[in-house]
Amino acid sequence: MVAKKDSTEYKILEAAKNVFVAKGMEGARMQEIADEAGINKALLHYYFRSKERLFEAIFSEIIKYAFPKLTKVLHSDSDITSKIEQFVDAYLNILIKHPFIPGFVMKELNRDPSGLFKLVTKFGIDPQPVFKNIKEAMDKGEIVQMDPRHLAINIISMCVFPFAVRPILSFVVFKDDKQALENFYAERAEVIKKFVINAIVVNNEENE
Amino acid sequence: MVAKKDSTEYKILEAAKNVFVAKGMEGARMQEIADEAGINKALLHYYFRSKERLFEAIFSEIIKYAFPKLTKVLHSDSDITSKIEQFVDAYLNILIKHPFIPGFVMKELNRDPSGLFKLVTKFGIDPQPVFKNIKEAMDKGEIVQMDPRHLAINIISMCVFPFAVRPILSFVVFKDDKQALENFYAERAEVIKKFVINAIVVNNEENE
DNA sequence: AAAAAATTTAACCTGATGGTTAAATATTAT
């Protein structure tokens, strides 16, 4: 059940999200979350019982936000290249709006993978149907033959990784020029789609 | 200066690496590092002064190990596609031998980017010459025209990201089948090279 | 052999931190 805007619970969730995203589960301090929510620290425990549970509430909310938008495009009846393009567009749309997600999720993935495992199981996320769909397209000669898992991880890697390494990317490549970095991110969807299509579609002279 | 094998300092560094990699800078406990090194906790401070400095010693050693192997292949006189292939081979070689590196480095990148910034500056890592080299190859028509930065980040993303998400990749795609995962990683170099060459080399019918 | 330096140790310190509690206050139900 969703907390009403302006309620104490809502304020806690917003503050907790800000602090957990910035500092991580271990680095975040309950007093800092309370300060940012403008409440007494004891209330954090009154509403959420423990730091761990508060964190889980935030983490699952983030995962719950992103996953459906991605799996939805994969269950359409489009041909494989359209699906890939829609998937890339959907993914970049989410990442541009919420660029903190990859760094945050991957930090917590490596700290304690079981949390994400539970959510994956809970949401019934299963890539096998997607791999099967890709395999069928390969067998029909629509795209080149390769292990569908490699194709999937190639696409996801190009989508997510640049956001996950945002700090070092900004520093090394963009010299902390925020606008240039935003422009780079804005171009990613088109670049990835073209790159992938070029890599996998057979005899693709028309689009050269 | 390198610590002699079997010396206390060497034991500390090995133990610290194990614990920092597993738990991260914040999650690691000095007592646990001492226990694993088989020494009194005070010795950690005697040799390294603070937890932060001990961590920095480990972190820079890891970065120092990996970077030269990668930049070396980029400074050869080969044509661009050979360079890309050598780079991918070198990168995957390192990652397969030390699969913990991406998860660890990215976790610390997001916790405190300045540490990595300092190392990048210290080692004089500058991608501009590589971008220039790529651009020249594009202008000559050897590979398709695109922003060199996108090409570079595409390649690095496909190399690194699958290792960075190893826990969830193993869980979701490989059902914790370690051998299957290792096989997948072992195939990555060839898959990435072929994928990239297909994506960027013009009229590449011979290799189909 | 003796002195100096390096290394090691057990015990301790201080601040930080997640969590708890009893009481007060506010809100809701009767």
Next chain:
DNA sequence: ATAATATTTAACCATCAGGTTAAATTTTTT
């Protein structure tokens, strides 16, 4: 109006954790 429930608060607790210290021991230097 009163009772019950929910919310809030200041103060506190107990443990944890990085770091320190004086003294003992070992090793190295003279």
